[in-house]
Amino acid sequence: MIELDHGIRLKGTSLWLDATWVKDFSFVSHAHQDHVAAHKNIICSTHTASLFRRPMPKARIMAHPFHTPFEQDHLRLELYPAGHILGSSQILIEKDQTRIVYTGDFKLKKNLTAEPAELVPCDILIMESTFGRPAYIFPEREVVIQQIVRFIEDAIENRLVPVLYAYILGKGQEVTKILGDRGYKVCLSQQIYQMVKVYEALGVPFKNFELMEGDNFYGKVLILPPFLARSKMVQRIKRKRTAFLSGWALDPTTPHRLGVDEAFPLSDHADFEELLTYVRAVKPSLVYTLHGFPEFAAHLRKQGIRAKHLEPKMQLTFWED
Numbered sequence: 001m002i003e004l005d006h007g008i009r010l011k012g013t014s015l016w017l018d019a020t021w022v023k024d025f026s027f028v029s030h031a032h033q034d035h036v037a038a039h040k041n042i043i044c045s046t047h048t049a050s051l052f053r054r055p056m057p058k059a060r061i062m063a064h065p066f067h068t069p070f071e072q073d074h075l076r077l078e079l080y081p082a083g084h085i086l087g088s089s090q091i092l093i094e095k096d097q098t099r100i101v102y103t104g105d106f107k108l109k110k111n112l113t114a115e116p117a118e119l120v121p122c123d124i125l126i127m128e129s130t131f132g133r134p135a136y137i138f139p140e141r142e143v144v145i146q147q148i149v150r151f152i153e154d155a156i157e158n159r160l161v162p163v164l165y166a167y168i169l170g171k172g173q174e175v176t177k178i179l180g181d182r183g184y185k186v187c188l189s190q191q192i193y194q195m196v197k198v199y200e201a202l203g204v205p206f207k208n209f210e211l212m213e214g215d216n217f218y219g220k221v222l223i224l225p226p227f228l229a230r231s232k233m234v235q236r237i238k239r240k241r242t243a244f245l246s247g248w249a250l251d252p253t254t255p256h257r258l259g260v261d262e263a264f265p266l267s268d269h270a271d272f273e274e275l276l277t278y279v280r281a282v283k284p285s286l287v288y289t290l291h292g293f294p295e296f297a298a299h300l301r302k303q304g305i306r307a308k309h310l311e312p313k314m315q316l317t318f319w320e321d
Ligand SMILES: [Zn+2]
Pocket: 030, 032, 084, 105
């Protein structure tokens, strides 16, 4: 059985998966704030342990490298890269000869600043389905990068400052790497800059970036977290063009909703096709989907694959179902 209570737990075990409320023992798939709580005992990848943004002095953090099986509470466990952000991890749980994989947030397509994701064969797959609708098929990455480059070039030609909004951890580093490697001078908010420095310390090289200072940004690209969009610091920049980087850019209403000029679908999640690719490749006998749309589980069922969407606080039979 799976128990859901601000996280998933395999019944008969003490292991929670990405619990958002404090538990005795939880796997933390990656360092995004919505996946982290100060559990008493945490299993995570070694890079994830370095990327936690708030101190957790009471937590016992058991950091493991990828591809190195270990035992904990009578379970055989192993971590595999998820390709979502640096350190993001899937976990393989072997119990009673059943292989259960929990993907956490994942992305199969190329990402310059995360370890490439792997498809992990299993009997039961517990996967995210954030973009689990056919409308969410992202354009090729190079096409998206070209759109971003064109946006920057147009802005600079018109003596406007290009401002890109990207999440502090993951997207902020990915776009810094993409643009810095192409020779753009990128100015980063304090929060994104700090995480770039942590990525560097963990072995990801970056070029042409600096901390945002002063008020003369002409010829440079600003990379800021979305919450700064309405800040005085940004309001002071009168001549600017703004864009939001996210898979949600595929919704035509996104720019209007967020009050930006443009949105580009640079995502660190799997799109609809990547979700299907994972399921088809590992051929699980049962799929549980989490986050996003229940339609993805329905879509799998139409293809003859046993699948259920997990809702918070729902309980269901795990082994017999
Ligand atoms: Zn995430």
